[in-house]
Amino acid sequence: MTDSTATRRGPQRPGPRMPSRRVLVAILLGVIPLSQAPIDIYTPAIPTMVTELGTTSTLVQNTVAVYVLGMSLGLIPVGVIADAKGRRPTLLTCLALLLVTSVGIAFTNDIAVLLVLRFLQGVGGCACMVLVYAIAADTTRGPKLTSLSGLLGASWGLAPVIAPAIGGFILAVGSWRDIFVLVAALAGIALLVVWRMLPETLDPAGAQPIVPKAIIRVLGTTLRRKIFVGLTLAFAVFASAQLLFGIIAPLLYEDVLGLSSIAYGGIALVIGAANLAGELATGAFATRLSPRVLGFSAFAFFVAGTAVLLVSGLTVGPDVLFITIGGMLVMLGCGALCPLAYGLALGLFDRNLGLIGGLTSAVCYLVVAATMGAAAVLPDRDQVPLALVYVGCAAVGALLLALCLRPRVPAPAAPVTQG
Numbered sequence: 227m228t229d230s231t232a233t234r235r236g237p238q239r240p241g242p243r244m245p246s247r248r249v250l251v252a253i254l255l256g257v258i259p260l261s262q263a264p265i266d267i268y269t270p271a272i273p274t275m276v277t278e279l280g281t282t283s284t285l286v287q288n289t290v291a292v293y294v295l296g297m298s299l300g301l302i303p304v305g306v307i308a309d310a311k312g313r314r315p316t317l318l319t320c321l322a323l324l325l326v327t328s329v330g331i332a333f334t335n336d337i338a339v340l341l342v343l344r345f346l347q348g349v350g351g352c353a354c355m356v357l358v359y360a361i362a363a364d365t366t367r368g369p370k371l372t373s374l375s376g377l378l379g380a381s382w383g384l385a386p387v388i389a390p391a392i393g394g395f396i397l398a399v400g401s402w403r404d405i406f407v408l409v410a411a412l413a414g415i416a417l418l419v420v421w422r423m424l425p426e427t428l429d430p431a432g433a434q435p436i437v438p439k440a441i442i443r444v445l446g447t448t449l450r451r452k453i454f455v456g457l458t459l460a461f462a463v464f465a466s467a468q469l470l471f472g473i474i475a476p477l478l479y480e481d482v483l484g485l486s487s488i489a490y491g492g493i494a495l496v497i498g499a500a501n502l503a504g505e506l507a508t509g510a511f512a513t514r515l516s517p518r519v520l521g522f523s524a525f526a527f528f529v530a531g532t533a534v535l536l537v538s539g540l541t542v543g544p545d546v547l548f549i550t551i552g553g554m555l556v557m558l559g560c561g562a563l564c565p566l567a568y569g570l571a572l573g574l575f576d577r578n579l580g581l582i583g584g585l586t587s588a589v590c591y592l593v594v595a596a597t598m599g600a601a602a603v604l605p606d607r608d609q610v611p612l613a614l615v616y617v618g619c620a621a622v623g624a625l626l627l628a629l630c631l632r633p634r635v636p637a638p639a640a641p642v643t644q645g
Contacts, residue, residue, distance in 0.1 A: 242425045250365065251374070253424050254358045255381040257317070257416050260324065261297070261355035262385035264347055264409055265290055265469065269476045270394040270487040270494075271402035278402070281337045283477075284603065289344045290473055291598035296348025297355075298591030304353050305360065305584025306441060309434040313357050313364070313580070314426045320353030321417040328410035332403045352591075354416075355382070356583045363572050363579045364427040369513045371573050376509025379565030380502055388498065390472070394491025434578055444578050448585060454571055456630040458586045460623060461567035462593035464528070467619045468501065468560035469594055470612065471553055477606040482544050493550055500554035504561020508569075517570060518631040524562035525627060529620050531555025536613035544608045552609070556616060563623075570630075 268275075275286045308316040327347040334340050358378060366374050396404050434440070448454055475497075479490040504524060511520055531552045538548035571586050572579065597615075604611045 242423050247365075249423070250361075251377070253419060254361060254378060257354050257420065258358045258378050258382045259354075259385045260321075260409075260413060260416055261351045261353075262382050263389050263412065264324075264328070264351055265293060266385050266472050266494075267389035267393040267409065268402060268405045269390055269472055270480070270490050271397050271405060272476055273480055274397060274487075275402050279335070279337050279340070285337050285341070287473060288599065289340060290469075291595050292341050293344045293348040293351070294469070294591050294598055295595040296345040297352040298348075298588050298595055300349035300352040301356050301584040301588040301591065302581065303584075304349075305356050305580035305582070306434075306436060308353075308357055308360060308580035309428070309432075309578055310436045312426045312428050312433075313361050314420065314424055317353050317357045317420055317424070318417060320350045320357075321413055321420065323347075323350030324354070325350075325410050325413040325417060328406045328413060332406040332410065350413075352587065356580065356587050359568065359572060359583050360580045361427045363583070364429070371569055373509050373512040373569075375565045375569030375572070376505055376507070376512055376562075379561070379568070380505035380509055382505070382565075384498075384502060388495060390476075390494035390498070391491035394487040394489075394494075397487045428580075432577055434581070441581065444581060445585060448575070448578075448582055451574065453630055454574055454586075456626050457567045457571035458589050459593075460626040460630060461564055461571065461586065462590040463619050463623045463626065464560045464563040464567070465590050466594045466597040467528070467616055468557060468564065470597055470615060471497070471556060473598060474604070474606060474609075474612050475549075475553065478544060478549060478609060479546070482607055483546055485546070493546070497550060497553045497557055501557035501561035504558045504563075505565055508562045508565045512566070512569070517566060518633060521563060521566055521627050521631045524559045524566070525620075525623065526559070527555050528559025528563070528616075528623070531557070531559065532613055532616040532620055535609045535616065539608050539610035539613055549609050552613075567630075 269290075272283070272286050275281075275289075276283050279286070304316060304320060324347060327343045327350060330343045331340060331347065334343065359375070362374050362378060363371060392408070393405050396408065472494075475494065476490055479485045479493060480487065485493070504527070507524070508520065515523075531554065534548060534552035534555060538545055538552065542548065568586060572583055575582050604615075
C-alpha cells in the first residue's frame, strides 16, 4: 500500500474531505501531545496539591499512576472500537471524555474523586496516542512510517518539554486547578479541529467487526511474534524510564534542592528539549540509518545519563547540575528509542492496526503504571534510587535491543554461470 493510495482510500460517508498530506500530518502532530500533557503539565504542582488537598504525597503522586492505568486499560478497547467503527468517531468521543473529566478535576476537593477522574481522563487521553498512530499507519508504510513515528514522537515529546514549564508558570500566577482548565480548553480545541477537518482514514475493506473470538485470535497470533513482543517491551522499558523522571524530578528540584516551581519549569524545559531532540533524531535518521545503528546509538546516551546520575548521587549527593545533565542524557536516549520501537512494532502489520497499536501501548502503559506506583514509595532525597531503577532498565533494554535489532544478513550472491 503506497502513501498516495492509502491517503485516497476511506469510507464513502459524509464528513470532511481528505486534506493535503501536510494538513493531515499537522492535525496528528497537534492531537498526540494531549495523551501526554495531562501527565506532565501539573507535576510542578504536586507539592502544592499535597498541602491544599490535605493528603499525602503518595496519593498525589498516584494521580499520575491512575491516569497511566486508565490509558493502559483503555487502549485495546479503544483500538478495537476504532477498527470497527472508524478512527474519527472514536477519537471525537474520547476527546469529549478528556474535556469533561478535566473540568471535573479542576473543581474537585476530594482526593478520591480526583483519582477516579484521573483514571477516566486517562481512558480519554489514550485515544490521542493510539488512534493517531493508527491513522499514521493507515496512510503510511515502510521506513516512512518509522520516520513519521519519529515526528509524532517529537510532538508527543513536546509535552515533557513545555508542559512542566507552562504548569509552573500557571501555578505561580494562579492555582493548580487552572492547569486542568487549560487541559480542558486544549481538548476542546482538538475536538473542534478533528470534527471539522479530520476525515475517516479506515478503509471500509479493512474494518473489523467486534467479534471477541476473532479479537482473541488476532491477539494470540500477534503475541506469538517474538520480534513484536520484544519491540513492545523495549518501548515499555524506555517509556517507563522517561516518565519516571517527570515524577521524581519535581520532588528533587523543589523539595530537596529548594527551587521554585518556575525554576523547576525552566529546568524541565531544558531536559525536555533533550527528549525532543531524540524524537526528532528518529524522525530524521530512520530512513538513513539501520534500526540497529540508530537504536544502539540512542541507548549509549541512556547509559551515559544513568552513569552520571548514579556516580553523582553516590559521591556529591543532590546537585542541580549533575541531575540536569544526567536527566538530559537519559531523556535524549529515551526520546529516540520510544518512537523507534513503536514504529517498528506497528510496521510489522497491515491490518487490525487499531487493535495492535492498542496492544502495544497497553503493554507499555501497564508497565509504566506499575513503575509509577512503585516510584511513589521510592526514597526521594537524592538521585540514587532513580539511577538504580535506570540501571535495571538499561540491563533489560540492552537484552531486548540485541534480540530485536539484529544485524541485517546480506542476501547470498547469485551464482555465476559459465557461458
